[in-house]
Amino acid sequence: MNRIIKAVGSFLSAFSGKLNIGQKIMAAGVGIAFAIMVSFGLVGTCITSSTIRHMAESDLAHITDNLYNLCNTHYEINRNIVQNNLNVADYFVNGRVRVMRNTIQQTTVEDQINREKSDISIFPLAVDGRSVFGDNSLIDQITGMIGGTVTLFQVIKKPDGLLRVATSVKKKDGTRAVGTFIPASSPVYQSVVSGQTYLGSAFVVDQWYITAYKPLYEGSEIIGAVYVGVKQSELDILKKSILSLKIGEKGYAYIMDNHEESKGTLVVHPSKTGESLYDARDADGNYYIREMLADKNGSRVLDIVNPEDNSAESKIVNYRSLDTMGWIIVAEADRNETYAPLRILRRVMMTMSIFVLVSIIALSAVFSGSIRRVVGRMKEFLGRISEGDYSSDIPQHDISRHDEFGQMAAMLNVLTANTRELLAKIKQTTEVLTSSIHDLTVSSREISATSNQQAASVKEIVSTMEDSDALSRKVASRIDEVARIAVQTRELVGKGFLIIEENLEKMEQIQKTNSETIEGVKSLGMQIESIWEVVNIINNIADQTKIIAFNAELEAAAAGDAGKNFRIVAGEVRRLADSTVSSTTQIKNKINEIQRSSDSLILASEKGTERIREGAKLSSRLKEVFGDILQSADVSADSSEQIVSSVKQQVVAFEQILITLKQISHGIEDFASTTKSTFKAAESLKESGESLRESLSNYRVSRD
Amino acid sequence: MDNNEILKKLSASGNGEEEQIEQVSYRKLVVFIVGEKQYAVDSAEVKEVVIISDLYFIPFVPAYVAGLINRHGEPHTVIDLGMMLENEKHPGGKVLVMNRQDDRIGFLITDIFRIITVPEKEISAIADAGSTSMLSGSLTLDGDEVFIINTREMYEKLERDIENI
Numbered sequence: 001m002n003r004i005i006k007a008v009g010s011f012l013s014a015f016s017g018k019l020n021i022g023q024k025i026m027a028a029g030v031g032i033a034f035a036i037m038v039s040f041g042l043v044g045t046c047i048t049s050s051t052i053r054h055m056a057e058s059d060l061a062h063i064t065d066n067l068y069n070l071c072n073t074h075y076e077i078n079r080n081i082v083q084n085n086l087n088v089a090d091y092f093v094n095g096r097v098r099v100m101r102n103t104i105q106q107t108t109v110e111d112q113i114n115r116e117k118s119d120i121s122i123f124p125l126a127v128d129g130r131s132v133f134g135d136n137s138l139i140d141q142i143t144g145m146i147g148g149t150v151t152l153f154q155v156i157k158k159p160d161g162l163l164r165v166a167t168s169v170k171k172k173d174g175t176r177a178v179g180t181f182i183p184a185s186s187p188v189y190q191s192v193v194s195g196q197t198y199l200g201s202a203f204v205v206d207q208w209y210i211t212a213y214k215p216l217y218e219g220s221e222i223i224g225a226v227y228v229g230v231k232q233s234e235l236d237i238l239k240k241s242i243l244s245l246k247i248g249e250k251g252y253a254y255i256m257d258n259h260e261e262s263k264g265t266l267v268v269h270p271s272k273t274g275e276s277l278y279d280a281r282d283a284d285g286n287y288y289i290r291e292m293l294a295d296k297n298g299s300r301v302l303d304i305v306n307p308e309d310n311s312a313e314s315k316i317v318n319y320r321s322l323d324t325m326g327w328i329i330v331a332e333a334d335r336n337e338t339y340a341p342l343r344i345l346r347r348v349m350m351t352m353s354i355f356v357l358v359s360i361i362a363l364s365a366v367f368s369g370s371i372r373r374v375v376g377r378m379k380e381f382l383g384r385i386s387e388g389d390y391s392s393d394i395p396q397h398d399i400s401r402h403d404e405f406g407q408m409a410a411m412l413n414v415l416t417a418n419t420r421e422l423l424a425k426i427k428q429t430t431e432v433l434t435s436s437i438h439d440l441t442v443s444s445r446e447i448s449a450t451s452n453q454q455a456a457s458v459k460e461i462v463s464t465m466e467d468s469d470a471l472s473r474k475v476a477s478r479i480d481e482v483a484r485i486a487v488q489t490r491e492l493v494g495k496g497f498l499i500i501e502e503n504l505e506k507m508e509q510i511q512k513t514n515s516e517t518i519e520g521v522k523s524l525g526m527q528i529e530s531i532w533e534v535v536n537i538i539n540n541i542a543d544q545t546k547i548i549a550f551n552a553e554l555e556a557a558a559a560g561d562a563g564k565n566f567r568i569v570a571g572e573v574r575r576l577a578d579s580t581v582s583s584t585t586q587i588k589n590k591i592n593e594i595q596r597s598s599d600s601l602i603l604a605s606e607k608g609t610e611r612i613r614e615g616a617k618l619s620s621r622l623k624e625v626f627g628d629i630l631q632s633a634d635v636s637a638d639s640s641e642q643i644v645s646s647v648k649q650q651v652v653a654f655e656q657i658l659i660t661l662k663q664i665s666h667g668i669e670d671f672a673s674t675t676k677s678t679f680k681a682a683e684s685l686k687e688s689g690e691s692l693r694e695s696l697s698n699y700r701v702s703r704d
Numbered sequence: 705m706d707n708n709e710i711l712k713k714l715s716a717s718g719n720g721e722e723e724q725i726e727q728v729s730y731r732k733l734v735v736f737i738v739g740e741k742q743y744a745v746d747s748a749e750v751k752e753v754v755i756i757s758d759l760y761f762i763p764f765v766p767a768y769v770a771g772l773i774n775r776h777g778e779p780h781t782v783i784d785l786g787m788m789l790e791n792e793k794h795p796g797g798k799v800l801v802m803n804r805q806d807d808r809i810g811f812l813i814t815d816i817f818r819i820i821t822v823p824e825k826e827i828s829a830i831a832d833a834g835s836t837s838m839l840s841g842s843l844t845l846d847g848d849e850v851f852i853i854n855t856r857e858m859y860e861k862l863e864r865d866i867e868n869i
Contacts, residue, residue: 544755546816547798551752553819557732558748574818 026364060318251333296321546577
């Protein structure tokens with residue numbers, strides 16, 4: 001539905017673009033009328049349709065209810081009859097039936113459900129001491145009295161069941177159903193074996209009956225049962241009343257069997273009684289009968305294709321289950337027949353719609369003609385304006401109209417006058433704006449060029465600064481090394497200074513020792529001097545002795561032979577003196593040597609002293625120099641540390657400068673790109689200004 | 705020629721007034737040192753050797769007269785042999801007091817050496833010395849040459865020189 005509305009909307013909007021206002025008004029009138037008619041028609045039809053269906057369904061439901069009640073009543077009545085019949089039958093057989101335990105009878109029995117046969121041996125059942133197995137005379141007598149069917153059952157074991165011993169029930173072939181038995185699975189058997197009388201619908205041999213079974217006792221033992229029953233299908237009154245029922249022209253009611261053995265078999269039907277609809281399908285191929293049988297109660301619409309002449313039928317059905325008899329009661333009505341009033345309604349509404357449409361078209365044509373003329377003139381006027389001609393106004397007779405078009409024309413005249421004024425101002429402003437934009441373009445181009453140059457320069461600076469930064473990092477690392485070396489130098493110089501001090505001390509000690517040595521040597525010289533004196537004295541004495549001896553020798557020589565011995569003695573004395581002199585001479589020589597040695601020693605020592613003094617002087621000068629060096633090394637180490645810190649600060653400063661420069665570079669690049677975009681903006685502004693001026697030149701604001 | 709003849713000849717030519725107590729064939733000589741040279745005189749001519757204590761300068765005398773010494777109260781003229789023989793001053797500390805009757809003379813010497821007795825024949829005369837020579841002969845003693853002083857000539861020269869003044 002939504003999709004349809006959308007499609008209609010889009011069609012309308014596409015179509016309305018091509019219409020003038022008069023046509024539109026007419027189209028609107030016709031459209032609205034059509035829409036109203038259609039919606040009335042649709043709503044009316046829908047409501048009517050649903051009402052009709054509802055009514056038909058409720059009618060059908062009433063019919064099925066009534067039929068249900070009818071059938072149920074019929075069933076109740078028949079059940080009462082059956083019960084009465086049972087009492088009669090029971091009267092005949094009760095107390096007369098015994099089991100003959102002295103006789104064994106071989107027989108073949110047949111399961112009435114699955115038709116299975118088996119051979120068994122039984123003690124035969126007897127009435128008044130006479131076996132009744134296969135003897136139907138008593139049963140026929142009873143049947144003659146009460147009608148319907150009567151059977152005498154015997155309880156058998158293996159297979160468990162109730163064996164028909166004597167019966168008036170006949171098989172399809174017309175023979176009596178003696179020898180068949182109700183198997184243990186049947187509710188009848190279970191009820192009888194537990195000593196209960198069974199009342200209700202039951203499958204007897206091959207058909208459904210309204211039945212009653214009563215157990216037969218021998219003492220307290222259940223030995224068999226007596227049965228009476230009426231065939232469900234043999235209900236003539238019911239059939240007649242159902243078949244006489246007509247629903248509309250073509251509708252009717254029917255009953256389907258819902259028992260497991262004969263599902264879908266038509267129990268009562270106007271034309272098809274006894275057929276089975278179990279496999280019937282509708283036009284879509286659904287087994288609708290099976291669905292109905294499963295639903296039991298309900299209502300549905302059926303579209304059926306008749307297989308004989310391919311004619312389509314549409315039906316409304318209502319159905320209800322009568323469980324006591326295993327029936328589905330169905331009431332069926334023809335759909336076309338049911339909906340006949342709806343078709344009449346449609347025809348009436350169609351006629352009305354056409355009439356309404358014609359009258360609306362006429363009215364719209366008259367009304368839209370007037371509007372179209374006014375709108376045409378205004379359209380003309382607005383066409384001039386749209387071409388830029390603001391010089392004319394809407395004529396007075398249109399303004400003097402008293403409707404909205406008149407007001408609109410007056411407002412349009414005011415609007416036109418205002419726009420004329422505005423356009424003149426815009427033209428003036430545009431001239432000024434265009435020249436400004438031109439200036440802006442030129443200056444922004446210059447700015448862009450300058451900023452590009454700046455960006456390039458700053459990039460060069462940045463790269464140079466990066467090199468410098470790298471260089472300063474290298475310098476920093478080298479300076480670190482230098483500082484380290486300076487500190488090492490300072491330590492080494494300090495050690496050297498200490499060594500020199502020690503050296504100086506040693507020098508002073510040496511000097512001291514040396515001067516002591518000289519003193520010692522000098523005092524030794526003095527001692528030797530005194531020895532010298534002693535030796536001189538000795539020498540003197542020896543000399544004098546020698547002289548004396550010599551003189552004595554002279555005297556002895558003068559004395560001649562007499563002084564010969566004396567002369568020898570004198571000679572000895574003189575030789576002694578001589579040897580003394582020679583000894584002393586040796587001593588003298590030694591002393592001289594010693595003195596010479598000591599002199600040379602002193603000389604050498606003094607020279608040594610001088611050297612030592614010079615050494616000491618040199619050492620002290622060295623100390624001074626080293627002190628200076630130490631001071632210089634200190635200063636150098638301090639300076640190098642300061643340099644290191646300065647260089648590090650410089651490195652940091654360089655980094656900061658570099659970062660700042662990079663930021664500047666980025667800024668300038670941004671600025672360059674900004675100016676570029678400014679330039680572009682200015683260019684586009686210029687173009688816009690030009691096109692504005694051009695556009696404005698199309699507008700005519702005065703009559704000339 | 706035998707030794708005696710040589711001795712006679714020598715004594716005749718050199719020292720005529722010399723005492724000859726012992727055999728002529730031997731001479732006793734006092735050997736002394738002036739400067740570095742060894743000289744000798746006959747031991748008989750020498751009275752004694754003294755070590756000079758004070759030497760008194762005498763003016764107006766020849767240069768080889770060193771001065772006067774006091775010897776037991778008697779003044780002795782001291783002749784510097786170095787100046788006399790070699791015209792050279794030598795250190796001298798001893799005076800050889802000569803044994804003379806008429807005059808008291810001493811020779812200033814460097815040192816006394818020894819008294820030797822040598823055969824006359826070992827003394828060789830200095831051939832061309834002449835009568836005015838201060839040296840009369842020489843001999844070899846232990847490898848060194850020893851000159852024998854002609855004391856007479858020396859005295860004479862002294863007298864002559866003093867008179868010439």
